[in-house]
Amino acid sequence: MLKGISPLLLPDLLFTLASMGHGDEIALVDANFPAASHARQLIRLPCCKSAELANEVLRLFPLDEAVPCAAWVMTPIDPLPAPPPATLDLQRVLKLHGAPDAEGLARNEFYARARAGFAIVQTGETRPYGNLLLKKGVVPPVAG
Numbered sequence: 001m002l003k004g005i006s007p008l009l010l011p012d013l014l015f016t017l018a019s020m021g022h023g024d025e026i027a028l029v030d031a032n033f034p035a036a037s038h039a040r041q042l043i044r045l046p047c048c049k050s051a052e053l054a055n056e057v058l059r060l061f062p063l064d065e066a067v068p069c070a071a072w073v074m075t076p077i078d079p080l081p082a083p084p085p086a087t088l089d090l091q092r093v094l095k096l097h098g099a100p101d102a103e104g105l106a107r108n109e110f111y112a113r114a115r116a117g118f119a120i121v122q123t124g125e126t127r128p129y130g131n132l133l134l135k136k137g138v139v140p141p142v143a144g
Contacts, residue, residue: 006056012043016119017061020136026061027114028053028121030086030130038111039120050123050130051089058097062137070135072113075104076128086130102132 001007005014020026028050029035035042045053063070071094073087083091091101105113113133114120123130 006059008045008048008053008056009060010043010045013045013057013121016041016043016121017057020118022136022138023064024136025113025117026057026119026121026134026136027110027117028057028123028132028134029114030123030125030127032126032128033114033120033122033131034111035120035122038115040115040117041119043119043121045121046124048123048125049089049127050086050125050132051093053121053123054090054093054132054134055096057134058093058099061134062139063097063099064135064137066137067135069100069103070137071099071102072105072110072133073102074107074110074129074131077107084127084129086125086127090130090132105133 030050073090094102
């Protein structure tokens with residue numbers, strides 16, 4: 001445990017976030033995502049929902065501002081009248097952190113991008129489409 005750091009941010013996850021460089025991508029995925037077969041590095045956090053984890057990660061993790069899009073969600077195979085609730089929650093978290101809306105990726109595109117990413121963090125999110133990809137930006141220098 002550390003002061004000021006959420007207990008959701010376990011040591012392995014903190015190490016992963018700190019090890020990532022500018023442009024590296026991380027996937028925060030739901031419990032149904034085939035994470036074990038897709039991840040180069042897999043971290044499991046079955047105790048939380050995807051939006052909860054995204055909120056804590058985005059407190060420490062700068063999104064890439066040098067690209068048109070630095071966040072993606074998985075889109076449903078069949079069009080729905082409204083975005084799935086888990087997707088809406090992820091979009092709300094992005095807004096809370098001043099980020100633009102995530103763009104949608106079809107399932108196979110999302111899978112391929114997650115597989116090529118730095119790591120996959122699998123949550124206990126049981127609602128469908130609780131999947132978010134984030135591209136790391138630059139951490140500004142500390143003044144002084």
